[in-house]
Amino acid sequence: MQRRIRTILLSVLAVVLAMITPTANAEVEHPRQQWLRASTAGLFLHWGMFTAPKHLDCAEWERDVTGGGWSPDYWVDEARELGASYIVLATFHSRLGYAKPWPSAIPGSCSTKRDLLGELVRAGKAKDVEVILYMTDDPQWHSEQGKQMLDSAAYSAHKGQQVDLTTRRGFGMYSYDLFFEVMRNYSDLAGFWIDNDNEYWEQNKLYEQVRQLRPSWLLSNNNEDTPIMDTVSNEQKTGMTPSYDYPQAAWTPMPRLVEADYKLPTTGDWWYDGKDHPVDFRLSTGRYITNAGSSMKSLMAETPMVNGKFPPSQERYNDFMAGWVPPIRDSLHGTEGGGYMYGGMQPGFWNDGAHGVITVKPGAKTQYIHAVTRPSTNMLRLRDNGYWVTGVTNARTGERLKFNQSGGYLTILDIRDWDAYDTVFKVDTPVQSGYYKDVSATATSTRQGFPAGNLTDGDYETYWDADDKLPVSVTLDLKQREHATHLAVNQREWSPTYARVSFGRPEDSARIKDYKVSISDDGVRWTQVKAGAMPSARGTRFIDIGQQNTRYVKLDVLNTWGGPQAPRHFGELQIDEIKVGHGYPLSPWARTPLEAENAGLNGGARPQICWACSGSAQVAGLGGGARNSVTYKNVTAATAGDYKLELTATSAQATSLAVTVNGGAPIDVPLPADRADVPANTSIPVPLNAGANTIVLHSNDVRGPGVDRIAIATLPPASYTPTTTMTVTPHGVQWIGPDRQAIKVTAKLRLDVDDPITGVELKPTAPAGWTVQGSPATVQTLRLGQVLTGEWTLTAPAQVQAVSAPVTASLRILGRGKQVTTDVDVKPRPADRVFMREAEDSANEFGSTGLTSCGQCSGGEKVRNIGGSPDALVRFDDVTVRTTGQYKLHIDFTVNGPRSFFVSVNGGQPTEVKVDGAGNNTPYATSLPVALNAGANSITFANDQAAAPDLDRISLSVE
Known part of the structure; x- marks a missing residue:
């Protein structure tokens, strides 16, 4: 429908109605919209x-x-x-x-x-x-x-x-x-x-x-x-x-x-x-x-x-x-969303479980931080996006609050008056600085009309398109050798942040996942300075690269978050703007609690400048055992119990940090290789006493990590399970018959959030009488964007009954065991059918169609949005029969009113199948004769010109 509307409007508006209506693009912004925009x-x-x-x-x-x-x-x-x-x-x-x-x-x-x-x-x-x-x-x-x-x-x-x-x-x-x-x-x-x-x-x-x-x-x-x-x-x-x-x-x-x-x-x-x-x-x-x-x-x-x-x-x-609403009206009326094209700090997840958004008044030097979910501590910490802050006020109470800035973050301190639904902070931001203005961009791939120059033109309504090509490189030229500390990336907000199905349309995130950053003085010889995964989240994303002196900065995008089930977003990449930063605002007037450089330093432990760290400093020299340590003597907890200890540390190579709480046995915390001048967070559960506690950090490695700061927060609720994406194939009910007793099962588990998980195991459980060939897939630690994959063969007994084979991912998060499970459903194929497959089966090709739930349908799902364009189809590949001949193709569908499928076998001339019905939740059935070859065949359901019925499943019987 959408493509058809665009085609009609573009042709008609350009030729017939050019004198009475603006072009389609002009409708994005128009004076008649002003009252609604406000x-x-x-x-x-x-x-x-x-x-x-x-x-x-x-x-x-x-x-x-x-x-x-x-x-x-x-x-x-x-x-x-x-x-x-x-x-x-x-x-x-x-x-x-x-x-x-x-x-x-x-x-x-x-x-x-x-x-x-x-x-x-x-x-x-x-x-x-x-x-x-x-x-x-x-x-x-x-x-x-x-x-x-x-x-x-x-x-x-x-x-x-x-x-x-x-x-x-x-x-x-x-x-x-x-x-x-x-x-x-x-x-x-x-x-x-x-x-x-x-x-x-x-x-x-x-x-x-x-x-x-x-x-x-x-x-x-x-x-x-x-x-x-x-x-x-x-x-x-x-x-x-x-x-x-x-x-x-x-x-x-x-x-x-x-x-x-x-x-x-x-x-x-x-x-x-x-x-x-x-x-x-x-x-x-x-x-x-x-x-x-x-x-x-x-x-x-x-x-x-x-x-x-x-x-x-x-x-x-x-x-x-x-x-x-009235006390915070100024933060909502006449404002725009912050962290996007109108400027502003970074929205989303902040410290200690906090979450919220930013609103800005365009043209004004004021921003509003909306803490919709408050942190478990009495401070708020978020990326400042280069804005110098001169004052912070609680918008509801008028109280002026203490704050500091360093390492790219604004920290608001000693917050006591939290609103139950939205604590709003009015922030005075007279200037944004720290970004180069004269930067040019080139890229290895560019869709015509969306050049790489759009990345640095300062115009968020123009963007760069990677033209469906990944991996891809973007090179930023600073024109001469300059100081570079970070990248600020505004991706095109044209997709959701996670996989979903909306009104039968598959959707997924078209945002950057794995990336690398390299630098060069001549544009020929490159040195990698950063690699990682970028969260799939809205608003400005930051990549800190430490203290670099370079002319060229190259961002290699290796892949994106979207999966092939959503072809509109899979492998696509669009970016509005990329900025190169050369420093961070520094306002150290109020001290952030639990900074390492302000704790007790023992042995060779010493403060060290770290511009990307909180307070612009970290503690180095912790290697070699307990004699070189950082001691926090007054870590307070309101009540005795288990808490979340967040360790912010730097590590140029894989290492570990030993944590001792109140003289107990050391807890060894592994840290991955990253950078010695850019901190990263790792969290563990620790027991604390009511009142003051002592926490000591050291490393048994020869060269230990640097420590930026620690933070104490309450553990998330026991029900908390980190967001993962588990993809199990085959999807859809599997129909087992005498010619098909074994099922190949593949599972992938991806971690979608920053909290690392440990002790991860992925395996299927065989139903009674079934056998499983293949070992569990395991990994000790899984971090943001990483994927664990397993593959097995499940074999049915001679007498098949309807069963479910659960595929389970077991993991630990902050010391708690969790499981994520997806079932592979199996049913015996009716004796009069030689083939049967669900429309939603992952073995099929879906084009631009999508899956949707259907309680009355076989397997509880169907495929909708078939028809209206050539790619809105469902193709059943590997439709296997033993002998060449005539078969009856049985079609289960839902429809509301008269519609048609066009059914093509092995790419041959389509046959129109006209059907009618009342209600998109009522399954109907029809059939037609088809000629098939011995072995694998393909059967396609489409309608290039108009909407087709929704498809539930197909099956074959011998004529």
């Missing part, structure tokens, strides 16, 4: 005939709306309590009865005599709240409640031609007319919020005409980035860590206007179902803040009852927001 949030109202108690008669519903005391001012006032600048009214909604809340001259579905829409628009205008009208493209739920809600006969009489409103084209014609009725009658409306597209609209250039007739109105499109639209709305993203960090699942880079569209009630439907569902204050406020910290608008869905009032839980949340 806002923080909107209120999404799903409210219609099927709001509980549902009505099947339009007049009865309107009577109860009016009789219940519906008031537009109530909605507007509740929106203002939420800090919302606009309301989206979703009443002409496919699941709510297709009701038009205005007197309509166009018959076809429910229309009120009272002008509810007009009243709401006028009430909003009086209180500076804009109103946007939701419009659906979807007729499939026309009789969901057992009564036909679309009146084709009435609309046909109105049009003077036969029109079936239950078809997409007929409904497209009807809703197209409604757009124009609304545009004629409601000049003060702010625009349309459109739930996907209808081909009739596209063919008749609806959006271009909206632009011509109502140039000040906004257009928003759900779950697609359609160029002519002002806003991309991302619907109900979940599954991220922390759960409130909605932007992790977004895929649209600034300055595109982006909405985060989510429910405030944490259970139930999008509309009122008769229950008072709870609102999770922590989740909802966290989303509100993190969206603002990514320049995304929070479109919060509430569920008004028939009379318009909100259930008590939602009213309580709105009342809470009315008091909670």
Whole structure:
């Protein structure tokens, strides 16, 4: 759909409508968007005939709306309590009865005599709240409640031609007319919020005409980035860590206007179902803040009852927001997300479990740090991105706080007044420095129109594209030999930060994983100075390279985080800007606790300058045993118990650090080879007494590591399991028959976070009667981005039953044992079938299609988004039969309305398979004869021109 829309718009806009509408690219920023760009949030109202108690008669519903005391001012006032600048009214909604809340001259579905829409628009205008009208493209739920809600006969009489409103084209014609009725009658409306597209609209250039007739109105499109639209709305993203960090699942880079569209009630439907569902204050406020910290608008869905009032839980949340937002209003309104194209410090995970975002006022010398999850200590430490800080104030209390800067970090100290949901610090940052301005860039690969020069032009709207080629090198020329300390990398924010499936579309991170940095004076002879893995995270990423004097700095990107299951993001790389730093702000006025150079130094232990370290110093000379040590004599803990000890150390070669707590036995902590002038963190669990404790560090190696600092924090909860990605193939139910008794199983475990894990073992468990060939895969330590791989053969007994073979990764994190498990499901193939495979099986080729859950389908999954473009296909390779001949191909699918597969065998002429059905969660079956060769064959399901049904599985029987 997205590719088709782009093709239509680009050709039509360039040739036919060049005189009446701007080009597609120009829609990214336009003066009509200014009010929305300045806002923080909107209120999404799903409210219609099927709001509980549902009505099947339009007049009865309107009577109860009016009789219940519906008031537009109530909605507007509740929106203002939420800090919302606009309301989206979703009443002409496919699941709510297709009701038009205005007197309509166009018959076809429910229309009120009272002008509810007009009243709401006028009430909003009086209180500076804009109103946007939701419009659906979807007729499939026309009789969901057992009564036909679309009146084709009435609309046909109105049009003077036969029109079936239950078809997409007929409904497209009807809703197209409604757009124009609304545009004629409601000049003060702010625009349309459109739930996907209808081909009739596209063919008749609806959006271009909206632009011509109502140039000040906004257009928003759900779950697609359609160029002519002002806003991309991302619907109900979940599954991220922390759960409130909605932007992790977004895929649209600034300055595109982006909405985060989510429910405030944490259970139930999008509309009122008769229950008072709870609102999770922590989740909802966290989303509100993190969206603002990514320049995304929070479109919060509430569920008004028939009379318009909100259930008590939602009213309580709105009342809470009315008091909670105003003290930090300046940090949210008229601000942009920090750490991206508008400048600012680094958002994301900070020290001791803290997490948050930055907001900035463009052009101002002020930033706001939002600590949404507070650290377990009373200080906050984050990358300062070269901003010199002159003052830090608690935005809610006005208290001025102590702070220091060194090694590229701002540390705010002695924080006592933490808000339950968002502690906001106003930070004065008069200048950003420490980066070279006159740097040129070249690269080994460049997509035409996206040159390497875009990396250093200072313009975040231009970017470099690696043209689907990895590994790739970027060389930065400082023009002469200069001092270099670090790189600041802003990657294109066009993908989520982790693998996921959204509306059947596979997505993954297109960010840098493994990299190397080298330096050279002549651009020919290179010396590697850094290697590692970059976290898959939003915002500016930093690579510290120590103290270098060089002319050229080369970044080699070896791979990215995305996997092949998401071809749109796999092997792709786009970068907005790369800066070369030559130093860090230094403000040592307040001392950071537990710095090594301020502890007791014994034997040969001595302070040493380390510009990338906290306090710009570390302690060296710890090798040779316990006589050379650092002693911390007053490490305090509130209560006795186990704590997390974070060791920040430098190590030019693989070494270890011995840790002694209160005179106990030394704990040996291995440290990997890295740099002697760039610190890295390693954490272990340690027992502490209530009150003061003594911690001693030394090394038994001849040349021990350097120690920068230590930190003490509470252990994460016992439920904490570090984020990993475990990929097990085969995926999908495996159908075992007499000709297939063995299954080759491969598993890969990747660590996706900074916390290293130890004692890692990866192995399958054989079901009863099965055998496993192959040994467990093991590794002592797994660090960020590293992968452990294992391979085994599972062999079934003669009599196969339905079983699951679990593949388990066992690991330890901070002394705790954890497991991650994925099952390989096996079932006996029916006796009348000679072949059977799930559509979602990892043996298939998916093109640009994606997997989605389907409770009624075989294996609980299916493949959707087949058709509409040549690459939107599913190809079954290695479809093996014993003899050449005619077979019957059985196809299990789901579909809503008439659609077609085009089925091709071994690359031959496609055969159209027309099917029909009602409901995308109801499996259907059909079949067709096919000619197959003995041995391996391929069978492809596609539809180059239009959307095809969703595919559940295929099987073969002998004709």
